[in-house]
Amino acid sequence: MVVLLRLGRGCVFDLGVSLCCGQVFRWELVGDWWWGVVGDGVWRVRQVGDRLEFENVEEERVREYFGLNVDLPRILREIGKDEYARKAVEAFKGLRILRQDPWECLVSYVCATYKGIPAIKKMLFELSRRFGHKIMFENRTFYAFPTAEKLARASMNRLAECGLGYRARYVRETARKVHDEHVNLESLRKAGYDDAQKELLEFPGVGPKVADCVLLFSLEKLEAFPVDVWVRRVILRHYAQHFPDKFINKISEEKSLSNSEYATLSLWGRKYFGKHAGYAQEYMYHYERTR
DNA sequence: CAAGTGCCTTTATC
DNA sequence: AGATAAAGGCACT
Numbered sequence: 001m002v003v004l005l006r007l008g009r010g011c012v013f014d015l016g017v018s019l020c021c022g023q024v025f026r027w028e029l030v031g032d033w034w035w036g037v038v039g040d041g042v043w044r045v046r047q048v049g050d051r052l053e054f055e056n057v058e059e060e061r062v063r064e065y066f067g068l069n070v071d072l073p074r075i076l077r078e079i080g081k082d083e084y085a086r087k088a089v090e091a092f093k094g095l096r097i098l099r100q101d102p103w104e105c106l107v108s109y110v111c112a113t114y115k116g117i118p119a120i121k122k123m124l125f126e127l128s129r130r131f132g133h134k135i136m137f138e139n140r141t142f143y144a145f146p147t148a149e150k151l152a153r154a155s156m157n158r159l160a161e162c163g164l165g166y167r168a169r170y171v172r173e174t175a176r177k178v179h180d181e182h183v184n185l186e187s188l189r190k191a192g193y194d195d196a197q198k199e200l201l202e203f204p205g206v207g208p209k210v211a212d213c214v215l216l217f218s219l220e221k222l223e224a225f226p227v228d229v230w231v232r233r234v235i236l237r238h239y240a241q242h243f244p245d246k247f248i249n250k251i252s253e254e255k256s257l258s259n260s261e262y263a264t265l266s267l268w269g270r271k272y273f274g275k276h277a278g279y280a281q282e283y284m285y286h287y288e289r290t291r
Numbered sequence: 292c293a294a295g296t297g298c299c300t301t302t303a304t305c
Numbered sequence: 306a307g308a309t310a311a312a313g314g315c316a317c318t
Contacts, residue, residue, distance in 0.1 A: 165313025228299035
């Protein structure tokens with residue numbers, strides 16, 4: 001049964017951009033419907049103007065998952081600190097940060113290191129197909145995201161077959177830690193940014209960038225400001241005046257950032273854009289990538 | 292079409 | 306602390 005949700009004023013939302021912008025990797029567009037597996041359920045969602053239609057999921061879950069309960073117009077005003085930020089916001093107005101499952105998000109971003117989005121999608125698709133349980137919906141086959149237990153027991157070979165490369169070891173070790181130590185990632189939603197980040201950094205394959213992505217995309221830490229190559233480029237091109245020349249010269253030459261350089265950039269983002277800095281990051285990331 | 296480059300970085304080592 | 310190297314393989318040019 002298709003349920004209809006009319007997006008009221010103040011509830012600006014763009015489903016397509018939100019699913020395409022590189023924060024989530026397992027949604028598929030079929031015709032004008034988006035199909036996605038969330039938890040153990042297959043959702044079908046489409047947007048027609050200010051109407052959001054969905055199937056096989058309750059409205060409350062939809063609101064929660066797509067972040068419809070946050071006051072986006074207010075956040076966008078708040079992060080529009082300068083001309084560049086306002087341009088990025090204007091270009092993709094309606095992009096919302098989703099509230100993903102923390103376990104799936106953690107594995108996704110461990111896999112995402114030093115990879116492009118198409119390759120990330122492929123890895124997660126293969127992981128789910130091989131290790132996730134099968135779900136039939138509308139005569140189509142879907143796979144739930146594999147549990148920590150399943151990945152903890154996976155052989156290195158079968159993980160490597162998913163295209164993980166050297167990440168296979170990190171995924172398995174991270175899965176083992178979650179499973180063996182009965183880690184409850186959801187509980188990190190109640191923790192503050194610093195405490196939650198500290199916990200995430202304990203997982204193999206998780207550095208500051210991956211931790212920030214998990215904090216932002218699944219643990220409701222909207223102040224998290226992940227700095228990847230694209231965001232670094234944005235800073236170099238548009239915000240260099242906020243840093244000493246020496247620092248800017250240094251990070252423009254290097255291929256990768258040291259931990260302290262990363263911390264400098266990420267902390268600057270949080271201070272400059274405020275408590276919803278993650279939204280600024282996502283708009284600028286997507287804006288920079290699509291030029 | 293082949294070869295080169297880049298990729299939402301982290302870890303190990305010195 | 307800071308510098309340096311190594312680590313799949315896929316997608317795009």
